[in-house]
Amino acid sequence: MKRVDESVFRLDGRVAVVTGGAGGICSAICRAYANVGAKVACLDYDGEAAQALAASIREAGGEAIGLACDVSDEQATLAAVQNIKQQLGAPTVLLNGAAVLDRTGSILEIDPQEWQRVMSVNLTGVYLMSRAVLPEMIAAGGGSIIHLASMHGRVGRAGRVSYTTAKAALIMLAQNMAMDHADDGVRVNSLSPGAVATRRITYRYGENAQEQLKAAAQKYLMKRFADPDEMVGAALFLASDASSYMTGADLLVDGGYCAA
Template identity: 55%
Template sequence: MAGTIQDAFSLSGRTVIVTGAGGGIGTAIASGFAAAGARVACLDLTPPHDTVAAISAAGGEAIAIACDVTDAAQVAAAVGDVTARWGAIHGLVNGTSNDDPTGSILDLAPEEWSRLFAVQVTGTYLMSRAVLPHMIAAGGGSIVHIASQMGHVAAKGRPGYCAAKGALIQLAKAMALDHAEAGIRVNSLSPGAVETRRMLLRHGDLETARLYNAPKHALGRLGQPMEIATAALFLMSDASSFMTGADLLVDGGYAAM
């Protein structure tokens, strides 16, 4: 890697797909990548027009695409839309997530378990499988799976989430070995508790979420979406050019406690 630190973090001239770009961490990642010079395809179940509007207002380039990542046909169509518009694809962030019910495996219905893995694991597989040939043709690139500190440590009442996020960490390692010779780097990124809509759904309001979660983090607070986005930029850019098959914990010290 040559050039300056600024050059290392630049995504100028690159096309990156971000799934789950409709809010929270995904929106922050898409916005951060655009600010670093990338053309960003923002995917979500509902086209994330607000994310794209904010990127455009800041002078960036982005498009909004509706895509259910559990549907192979929709995934193929979305990737086709990106290549038709911009040609090569250089990066992918698998950030799509869904809400998991609280309870042991005795409480989780089979369809709830299956849906959780369909979105978080199978969706990552389908997106990666569709994008990889284009990245290989472009001469290489970077893939980032958004996992969680819960892929490292367990939490009561979260067996499905812990298992799915652990699967993403292992999937990144295996993909990294399979595609290194093609110039593809694959890493996972594991956030701790972050102040997003998911916190509101689980706790009702942010104050309650902070009171419950902050003491579990060595830094004594929850994370902010942009703190995860800057870590994703590191993994996507040449700043991490000697890094593959690794998981980056950005969890405020949660897993250290």
């Protein structure tokens, strides 16, 4: 039996940019990328948290920098990419993970300012960051872009109108970018997790809502929420040469929610 060439999962010498890098899922992804040889730029609105994560990666033997970046600000994204290029080199991997916490409510309950804030970060921020990175990535010979979407980009959820709309748009944005930039050597895919045990869950259900959390988990075939580390393998796959023939796709990692 032919052995799998594990080197296809390596990111040696590649510069990986992760937005929302200090968050629960994305911090695990930053560490994983560094563990397989990438030079990692951890970007987050909370610059101190991004710098602390980068420092912990360096202490573990990896190479990383942490930068403050508001992805909804075009000039901030352009400046961040130039900073990354100067310190690490041209980006060849981009994982767009920045997202704000959204309040539960219908369109009658979510005011225009709340709606716009979610769209500005969760959707327009991906557009702006991709737009800032793409010229450098193309000049470097290509790379991989990953939009962190959600299973709720495929199936609706009552009271999550802004979140689900933005995540559905990310899946289509990845498809269109894949079409536009295949000839540039750039692959673009989306990654759609199910519920992951991060602060978004405690924000949604509250710190002590154990019965609600237990009931919500029963909607998944695996009867539980994911750990952030369970998203790492999919994010590494999409960034690496292991997915070299994959573009314009949405990788669903949802514990069986959409199949139930």
